[in-house]
Amino acid sequence: MLEKLIIVRYGEIGIKSPKVRGRFERKLIDNIKTVINDEIDLKQGRIYIYPQDIEKALQSLEKIVGIVSFSPAAVTRTNHDSIKELIETYTNELVDEGSFSSDDSFAIRCRRVGEHDFSSQEMAAYCGSVVYGVTQSKVDLSHPDFELFVEIRGNKTYVFHHKIQGLGGLPVGTQGRVVSLVSSGIDSPVATFLMMKRGCSVTMINFNNHPYTSGSNEKILKIYEKLKEYSAGAKLKLYQIDYGEYLHKCIDKAPERMTCILCKSGMYQIAEKIAEKEKALAIIDGSSLGQVASQTLPNVLATRYSTSMPVLSPLIGLDKVEIENIAKKIGTYDISILPDSGCSAVPRYPETNAELHLVLEALETIAAENEFEKAVSSVKKLK
Structure with a gap:
């Protein structure tokens, strides 16, 4: 034998x-x-x-x-x-x-x-x-x-x-910890996986936009469980932020077309505060240049300007088909395409060419820093 x-x-x-x-x-x-x-x-x-x-x-x-x-x-x-x-x-x-x-x-x-x-x-x-x-x-x-x-x-x-x-890459846990902005869509789970593949331990942060979304955690929990299959010995964490109140402030007190810009800027700034507590070294997101309104070059500059921590976007040069192919390979695609209500806070005509000084003025008008502190205080660990 x-x-x-x-x-x-x-x-x-x-x-x-x-x-x-x-x-x-x-x-x-x-x-x-x-x-x-x-x-x-x-x-x-x-x-x-x-x-x-x-x-x-x-x-x-x-x-x-x-x-x-x-x-x-x-x-x-x-x-x-x-x-x-x-x-x-x-x-x-x-x-x-x-x-x-x-x-x-x-x-x-x-x-x-x-x-x-x-x-x-x-x-x-x-x-x-x-x-x-x-x-x-x-x-x-x-x-x-x-x-x-x-x-x-x-x-x-x-x-x-x-x-x-095999998957290749570097063993998870050899390159330090990052915080990753993860929604239930297709892109951000793929970005998270790619950083795990480069050896990073990951803390996932999900923003709950209720009442502008359904508020259900079913999809994000399924995505977490799928990504956890690739985490090996590294602890994969999932935090959630109540974000609806900040979004309401944006819609109520700032120009409607800037809602997505202010939303993304707030996510980075809140993620930075959590990253400091997690001893993380960078923020990860699923941006792909030009794919949606908040991901044009002027908007990338405007949304990240107030964040001092590095923001890494491993999908920045990939198109939708390339991203979907990776999602299918790792098993998150079928979860991400499950029906959901979408976000009703998205304006009909979102800003695609944000002027930095106007974004900074809008953040000051809505007293964004106070809203960020409240949002951070709402953080809860889902997994």
């Missing part, structure tokens, strides 16, 4: 300095251990997992940020007889399950780490002869129907035929 395991590979972690690389490797392994409670080993730039339930482990690895690819594999000792026995057994299993047949051409891809009395090419030829002896299939090194990978690392040899693409 074959000894089965999973080989996990990472990418840009490997080019860090030895000290940073070690820290990132330990964090990635810790994150894996939050979802896979099995033996895990790190050797020579590879992570080896010996799972009790290999299918369940493979599914879990698909949502661990920092993993570039992974493969279910079999392992044996590094000597010709042991490798021959493993290749024969492995190939017969593939034939029995219909993954490989005598009609398929094949190639052996062999790589080697360490000192051995054979070259990679010699071992590839040897393994190819073993596969041919089982299947009588022809060899095609340029365009094979089937590839068998043989990875020799010191006194251990690993065999696999499938590389599963």
